[in-house]
Amino acid sequence: MKVLGSAVLAIEAIIVLLAIPVAATNGSVANPGLAIGIGAGLALLLLLAIGTLRRPWGVGVGWALQVAVLALGLLVSLMFIVGAIFAILWFFAIRNGRRVDQLRAERAAEPDEPTG
Numbered sequence: 001m002k003v004l005g006s007a008v009l010a011i012e013a014i015i016v017l018l019a020i021p022v023a024a025t026n027g028s029v030a031n032p033g034l035a036i037g038i039g040a041g042l043a044l045l046l047l048l049a050i051g052t053l054r055r056p057w058g059v060g061v062g063w064a065l066q067v068a069v070l071a072l073g074l075l076v077s078l079m080f081i082v083g084a085i086f087a088i089l090w091f092f093a094i095r096n097g098r099r100v101d102q103l104r105a106e107r108a109a110e111p112d113e114p115t116g
Contacts, residue, residue, distance in 0.1 A: 001097030003104070005062060006050045008093045012086045013046035016069065016079075023076040035075045042068055059094055066090050 020039025024032035042065070049065055052058035066087040073080030 001059070001094055001101050002053045004093035004097035004100060005053050005059070005090070008086065008089045009046050009050050009053075009062060009065070012065075012069065012089075013043040015082060015086075016046065016072070017043040019079065019082065020072075020076065023078065028078075029076055031075075038072065038075065042072060062090055062094070 016039055020035055020043075023029055024035045024039075029035045045068070046065055049058070049061045052061045066083065069086060070080060070083035073083055
């Protein structure tokens with residue numbers, strides 16, 4: 001879960017950080033300064049959330065940020081699409097990530113066998 005969840009949050013932060021200034025400068029938002037500030041803050045929170053995935057409440061933080069990205073669609077309508085895509089990716093990262101982490105732990109616990 002940590003690996004896949006971290007990847008989703010990191011890529012999402014990059015997309016938000018790149019998309020919001022573009023939307024703010026092309027005239028698609030009424031208040032560009034507000035959109036840039038909220039977008040930059042949200043991107044920072046997404047990056048900080050990566051560190052919380054070790055904790056039991058980290059997944060909840062991730063879900064809250066998915067809702068926040070969807071809500072950003074109220075300022076920049078295309079963020080509804082971006083938010084929906086990343087919410088789906090987050091769901092699958094959490095669902096399948098536990099299995100991936102377990103397999104990685106099992107492989108790490110196996111003794112190395114010499115190749116002949």
